[in-house]
Amino acid sequence: MLRALALLVFIFPVVIFSNKIVFNSQNVSTDTKNIVLPNTINSKLDDSNATGLEPVYPESWLANLFYQSLVGFSVTDVGNSACRLQSKLYLSHLKNNSYWALKMSDSWPRYLNGLLIGNTHHMGVYDECISVHHPIQGKYCLSTIELQTSTNENFTQYSKDEYTSFDNAWQEILGFIDYGDQYKRNVINLGVCIPEACTSEDLEVSLQRELDRIFLAHQLSTQVNVKPELCNTNKIFFPYDTGYYVTCIVIGLLILVVSFSTAYHLVALRNGRENKQLQASEITIIFSVITNGKELFKFDKNNELNFFNGLSTNTTMMVIISHGWLISVTGPYLYPRVIEESFQDAHYNIFLSINNGVDPFLFMSGYLLYSIMITKFRQPGCNWFQIPKMFIYKYLKSIPAHVAMILLTIFIIPHMGNGPFWANRMDLEANKCKQYWWTNLLVINNFVDGGNQCLFAGYYISLQLQLTVIGIIVVYIYGKNRKIGASVLALLISASLIIPFALTYYSKSDGITKFNISFMLNIMQSTSSHSYDYTHIYSQLYVRGLPFYIGLLAGDIVEVLKKKEIKMSKTTTLITNLIAWGLYMYVQLYSNVFYQRHRAYNAIESSMYAAIGHLNTPLLLMWCAICHTTSSYGFLDNILNNRFINLLHKLSYSVYLVNVTLTLMIVFSVRASEVLTSGMIVMKLIYIMLTTYLAALIMHLLVDAPFGLLINRLFLGRRPSTKVKEN
Structure with missing residues (x-):
């Protein structure tokens, strides 16, 4: 009996894995060091092995x-x-x-x-x-x-x-x-x-x-x-053209207006006129750094949406680090093995799975949109005319800082540095914006070849606005008829699963867009990424909308849970979150298989992962939203819900606009090859993080915040407080 059991134990794995062994034996040579090459090479490899010929190398090194x-x-x-x-x-x-x-x-x-x-x-x-x-x-x-x-x-x-x-x-x-x-x-x-x-x-x-x-x-x-x-040479490579002088004049006038407004506001404060009306137009208050600084520090601890603002802030920091690392990969290094090993380690490497890094933002955008707008759309006086008004408002709010960044990229930033790489890289960025700036303003730049887009990560702004239009319509339908709204949302989710599957299967692409060394070098050294995934799939609306739609669904589910007053114990919350995180990490790390060398391509596997890969993060966040509503995260709530995190969250839009361009300026101003160590990597990423937030703060105070208040005044009729000190 024992011999029979031992024999069964020995034979069972062979029977189960026999198909896999046979399959692999067709693709892997007996020498594990030798690679399995494409078909154009395999025929020559067979001929060489048959004849026994040895390669002839040059004698001199x-x-x-x-x-x-x-x-x-x-x-x-x-x-x-x-x-x-x-x-x-x-x-x-x-x-x-x-x-x-x-x-x-x-x-x-x-x-x-x-x-x-x-x-x-x-x-x-x-x-x-x-x-x-x-x-x-x-x-x-x-x-x-x-x-x-x-x-x-x-x-x-x-x-x-x-x-x-x-x-x-x-x-x-x-x-x-x-x-x-x-x-x-x-x-x-x-x-x-x-x-x-x-x-x-x-x-x-x-x-x-x-x-x-x-x-x-x-x-x-x-x-x-x-x-x-x-x-x-040491002479100026970029000419000082009319655009440069006009942009400098505009920036100078803007700084002058902000400085005057701030100085006037400060003088009023020092003169003890706290409770008196300022003798000035509203424009003085709108452009004051004091006014916009107060808005930054405003904080309502009881706002239940602060939890998601905190998640957004932490995700923004991870995006800065990811962009900093990926762009740094394209720099010159004396000993680049540290970088190569990070890409060759295709087992449990979370860094290789960052291709869906904006999915958390899309989910939270959908969730917050539903949570904020559903009550408004249920009001009797709300009608279809509100929808274009809301989109125009969102569009106008996003335009000032976006236009400022485009102008800086074309006319100012090329003059802000030098070095062996500077002119080539910054001229490439400036030319792309000169040619395709209009696609950004028309909110269609995510449908342009990724290598030709004005602003490297500008696709997300257009994607966000496009999804906002769809989201507002869906939430409006939800507000008027929940069943029809649910049907429309189910249709959108189904389409967002089917389309990536079909595109990946048809194009024989990998299940993810691989941001590896070759990809980054191609996109930084030319106007083409040489990647079908990135050009035709990565940034398109019909592929990337799934997290946003799941966010809308999560908003509906949370609303139902609130009405029914369903609560979960902290123990249940802890256990279910551990399970959810475990499943999330498994699906996320599974993408590492697409980086493995010599792995046979499987169209069904790639298509399936392309479909469900963008479902992974929003499902985790949906469960977090449910747990946050029905229970408590304890110390995590305090970490994500505080004044400092809330301040950083208000800078998120400016951070996203400036971080890639600023990282390009840092990386491509180098003069010589660098020696890379783990300590140097950490210090460089910290430097990129700090300078990004500093530049974002300047952009926010000079452009985003004052023009945001101005749009609120002109479009919504909201008047800024004209008192020096609020009651």
């Missing part, structure tokens, strides 16, 4: 080849006559060890290091190059060099996930496969100092010719690319 090419390099024999003259002058003084010529030569590297570990940026010393002014001006150019084999041999068939000590190092370069979780080993970004008269095209031609001379002899080819935006 890559760094040596670069040194041979660059040790005596200068821009010569190009069509630009001024460039030829300055190059000859530079070379003659270089032979005589002239100080200015050696500064130019000394400012950029010849022997490259860190090629095997992912050090893709070999920067040199930017400021040393551009500090040369006489007899010629030094110009720093950052070139991109892509390395390939000049033969037809496919080295990717010999690639491994990890290389042993005695593997040929060339395989890491020539056999590099872009899985998205590594920096490209076959792409080099090289800083070169050239005379000012030489253009990016001159450098590109000369460098290509010199590299070909050395590399082709070793059966290697290079492709050199030098963007004009990546060539800089």
